[in-house]
Amino acid sequence: MDFISNLMKGIDFALSFTNIIGILIGYFIGVVVGATPGLMATTAMVLMLPFTFTLDPLFAIATLMGCYKGGVYAGSITGTLFNIPGTPEAAATALDGYPMGQRGEELRALEIDLFASVIGGTFSNLLLLFTAAPLAFIALKLGPPEVAALIFFSLTVVVSLMGDTPLEIWKGLVSVGGGLFIGMIGLDAMTTTRRYGFGIVELDKGIGFITCIIGLLALSEVLVQAEAITSLKLSDRRSRVPSKKPTFRSRINDLKVCAVDILRSSLLGSLLGALPGIGATTAAFVSYGEAKRAAKNPENFGKGDVRGIAAPEAGNNAVCAASLIPLVTLGIPGSVAAAVLFGAFMVQGMIPGPMLMITHAEFLYGLFFLMILTDILGGALVAYPIIRVARYIFRRVDYSLLFPIVTVFCAVGVYAVDFSIFDIKVLLFLGVLGYLMKKTNFNIPALVLAFILGPILERNMRTALLISQGNPAIFIKSPVAAALLILGVVSVILSLKRKKRKVITI
Amino acid sequence: MKIGREGKIALGLIAFCLINYFYLIPTQVVQQGSSPVYPLIVNTFILVSSIGYFYQSTLRRKRVSEGEEFEEKKVSSTEKGEKSIKPVLRVIAQTAFIIIWVTVLEYVGFLLSSMVFLAASIILYGSRNYFKIITASILFPLVIYLLFKVVLKTALPEGILENLLGSVFFGQ
Incomplete structure (x- = not known):
């Protein structure tokens, strides 16, 4: 009963012309940026974040969410048209999307991309809507030792799942340590004394969340692209096969053929997305693999099969809303995009976590409702018209203008937070650090998540130790905390062993 | 024993952890009046991970057979020739x-x-x-x-x- 009344209040609160315009603007920006190779959906979110400070909270967060959803979907556009996926997760879609496009059926491929994205996204939105409240209720029962153990578990799971080899797992752990270290710089939150300040007064407030994510995610990407700029030309190698336009009947037929795959992938993507650390890329490839495994004629995959397009698209879009489940129920961002939204919530004066479900239930249900609208309206009013002109737009992207402009955006975005030139210098330092991490294959998402979760981990750990008068046994006495700590350690050990075997057998 | 690029990075990280233990934590944390417990835990975590990273990177180099190593070297030297500065x-x-x-x-x-x-x-x-x-x-x-x-x-x-x-x- 509470659920229905909260949902109705949320719909009433959220349903306004302004909010709908907000999600459409966000979706549009996400589609344009996400489809542009070299720029990610999260880059667009990061760059938009400073401009949302003065906006209405619901409008701001719904716009960012629209941007994320638009960006995740749009990676497949350039993947299908030019075989250059705009985002990593779209690489799975391009396996069949591009061959279909080469047969002159690019519009058909783009439409299947879109339908699958909308269905996958909506499925995931509904899962978030129905599970958020019960999970938040359970999360409310967790005390400081359990929360500290949960964060430890989340970070180790992120590292275990993101690394493909033992070396990458170790690098992931070092990255987590780096994130925890950067998170310590500034005033100690409990004693308000300086830590790692080196006499620089500006460091007292610590490294800003926005400076950190813009530097590590966006500016580092600009530097990487400065190196790779010559390989980023979208050549139009379409064979001279005449374009075939899909008919109403062919569209229905396509949907019938891949309906089961879309539903299976939506479920897979939602479940994988709800776990911290599993991004849209894993979900897309797992969904593709499952669709191929279930097919009676798997040999058609890779040659432009509709199921090979629909399955990964539904899977990667289903991750979007599901990745918010740990954020709104536990206050733990499970992905980089969720981390950006975590920052957006904080900027708007709301602390993500189980209490949010109680203190801002109307707001959250309103947001969930707007997310459902984002997929449907964004797909119909933004993406559908864009895919008809996509070839002409994205072929003309001028990277020599794009990346310098993004650099200015990064600096202005950071400056806008505190009007501090010092922050831009920190941004540059982090941008170079991010660039070096990318060049040496360290795990930037793990570092960002550890940077965000570090202060929460420290606060809960120290509170738990205060409660136990300094006795660390408090983490073992609580069965939940002990189980999470053991699971965290075991997940790393198992993944090191599993990956080791994998490397040897290959 | 020859240490590769990964090994050198790991050694750099280990060196940083030692500097952190013996110089940064005493001067930048303890002297400022802050509790060293959490910084020490984080530093130990980085140190253990860096040692694991170093061990893994040297182990990997050992495991690469002569033939594979030759291939690796051949590719990298060719790449070097082709890559512009x-x-x-x-x-x-x-x-x-x-x-x-x-x-x-x-x-x-x-x-x-x-x-x-x-x-x-x-x-x-x-x-x-x-x-x-x-x-x-x-x-x-x-x-x-x-x-x-x-x-x-x-x-x-x-x-x-x-x-x-x-x-x-x-x-x-």
């Missing part, structure tokens, strides 16, 4: 441009410094279309400046051009 120089130049831009930003203002920075960066990224370069490097900072000044009602670092625009258009 230009891309790395471009990154260094871009970083230098940003450093110069940030340094002069507060003295000459957002507009002038950003216009010069954008023009230089666009040329660095390979564009030689001077109409595009001039248009983008003038228009984009202007749009951002007006967005901040008029819409967001906040100011970016001001200088000669901002003062001139202010007196002409905003009567300041």
Whole structure:
């Protein structure tokens, strides 16, 4: 009963012309940026974040969410048209999307991309809507030792799942340590004394969340692209096969053929997305693999099969809303995009976590409702018209203008937070650090998540130790905390062993 | 024993952890009156991970058989021959441009410094279309400046051009 009344209040609160315009603007920006190779959906979110400070909270967060959803979907556009996926997760879609496009059926491929994205996204939105409240209720029962153990578990799971080899797992752990270290710089939150300040007064407030994510995610990407700029030309190698336009009947037929795959992938993507650390890329490839495994004629995959397009698209879009489940129920961002939204919530004066479900239930249900609208309206009013002109737009992207402009955006975005030139210098330092991490294959998402979760981990750990008068046994006495700590350690050990075997057998 | 690039990075990290244990934590944490417990835990975590990383990187080098190593070397030397030094120089130049831009930003203002920075960066990224370069490097900072000044009602670092625009258009 509470659920229905909260949902109705949320719909009433959220349903306004302004909010709908907000999600459409966000979706549009996400589609344009996400489809542009070299720029990610999260880059667009990061760059938009400073401009949302003065906006209405619901409008701001719904716009960012629209941007994320638009960006995740749009990676497949350039993947299908030019075989250059705009985002990593779209690489799975391009396996069949591009061959279909080469047969002159690019519009058909783009439409299947879109339908699958909308269905996958909506499925995931509904899962978030129905599970958020019960999970938040359970999360409310967790005390400081359990929360500290949960964060430890989340970070180790992120590292275990993101690394493909033992070396990458170790690098992931070092990255987590780096994130925890950067998170310590500034005033100690409990004693308000300086830590790692080196006499620089500006460091007292610590490294800003926005400076950190813009530097590590966006500016580092600009530097990487400065190196790779010559390989980023979208050549139009379409064979001279005449374009075939899909008919109403062919569209229905396509949907019938891949309906089961879309539903299976939506479920897979939602479940994988709800776990911290599993991004849209894993979900897309797992969904593709499952669709191929279930097919009676798997040999058609890779040659432009509709199921090979629909399955990964539904899977990667289903991750979007599901990745918010740990954020709104536990206050733990499970992905980089969720981390950006975590920052957006904080900027708007709301602390993500189980209490949010109680203190801002109307707001959250309103947001969930707007997310459902984002997929449907964004797909119909933004993406559908864009895919008809996509070839002409994205072929003309001028990277020599794009990346310098993004650099200015990064600096202005950071400056806008505190009007501090010092922050831009920190941004540059982090941008170079991010660039070096990318060049040496360290795990930037793990570092960002550890940077965000570090202060929460420290606060809960120290509170738990205060409660136990300094006795660390408090983490073992609580069965939940002990189980999470053991699971965290075991997940790393198992993944090191599993990956080791994998490397040897290959 | 020959240590590869990964091993050297791991050793660098281990060295950092030792500096942190024996110099940074005592001077930058304890002397400032803060509790060293959490920094020590984090530092130990990084140290253990770095040792694991070092062990893994040296183990991997050992495991690579002679033939594979030869292949690896052959590929890397071929790549070295083909790779131009230009891309790395471009990154260094871009970083230098940003450093110069940030340094002069507060003295000459957002507009002038950003216009010069954008023009230089666009040329660095390979564009030689001077109409595009001039248009983008003038228009984009202007749009951002007006967005901040008029819409967001906040100011970016001001200088000669901002003062001139202010007196002409905003009567300041």
